[in-house]
Amino acid sequence: LKAAEEVFIRDGYDGSRMQDIADVAGINKALLHYYFRSKDKLFEKVFDAKIQGFFPQVDEVFNQDILFIDKIYFFIEGYIELLRKNPYLPLFVLNTVNSKDKSEFIKKLPIQLSRKVAESYQTDLKKGRVRMLNPAQFIISLMGMCIFPFLAKPILLDMFQADNVTFDALMQDRIQELKTYIKLILQP
Template sequence: MKELEISTEEKILEAAEKIFLQDGYSGSRMQDIADLAGINKALLHYYFRSKDKLFEYIFDKKASIMFPSMEELFDKNMDFIEILDLFIEKYIDLLIKNPFLPLFVITTVNKPNSQDFIKKLPIGLQKKLVEAFMKDVSEGKIKPLNPLHFIISVISMCAFPFMAKPVIMQIANASEEDFKTIMQSRVTEIQGYVQVLLKP
């Protein structure tokens, strides 16, 4: 019985993740999730009493991986540009594996009364990036740009193509595999921009 319950819950969470990532909160229906999970709606409500509760669970899960784990990099004696190169590489790789993630998170945090969702985002990494940026500026290793605008620009260069994925695929006449290849090559493209912007 326990194995059946675990299996059913896993099916629900897998289906909910697909529906929420594709359709967002407002466009998703519990019936669609139940149909995709292969269960009836009553059983879905038995496990998760409301769409809000199910959505919150999926958001928590996805928000926790919105940015790659890079805490270990800040414990090493690395220059900001080296840290940022690895961040860009890991972030693009993460988004290739979760292409709906940026749009899902942005749509959610722009909903009315979204403060509880915003608090769940792992923003500590961005703060550490700004601190590393300021340290290298003070040592004359990089140009004294506005750190907030610079970090916003780098994250935007990484995430925006995934939010505009259908448009980019149309412009480039690209398949899913083509888009993945384009995003993989984007790593060195963004790293090159970073070098040009930051080198004194």
């Protein structure tokens, strides 16, 4: 799994090959196929490990009695960092959920977190801490602002005549930028 993650990070999901993963792991390709069947199945295992490291923490934060905006700030910081370290995740998720056999994979996604976001928003709305807005639209906007740059990375690199180091710095700066946008969106 560590070898697969290394290859996915280095070559991206589409550029990764089972042979390359086997080579990095020091095993033969047949053994890799025996245990994981396909690149998709192997990636799902890597994906599961990544989301299990992040989303339970977010879930715990949304159970705390703190300001809604602070919960969203925590999410932004953690999610952008997760994507900076694993830039191949968004495209894999989109390709997988748009495939024929998506039902089992969708069950792995932290969909229930959106309910907690909406409930936490409603709590702060009642206390006058946030302005009235559609929680579903807010969640869509938040996800889009976090994920889009990673999906559009090749376009953005060309647009800004940037390299990977510059892009990574831009994404690191994006955390504060998104916090500013969120504050403006939520201010009562």
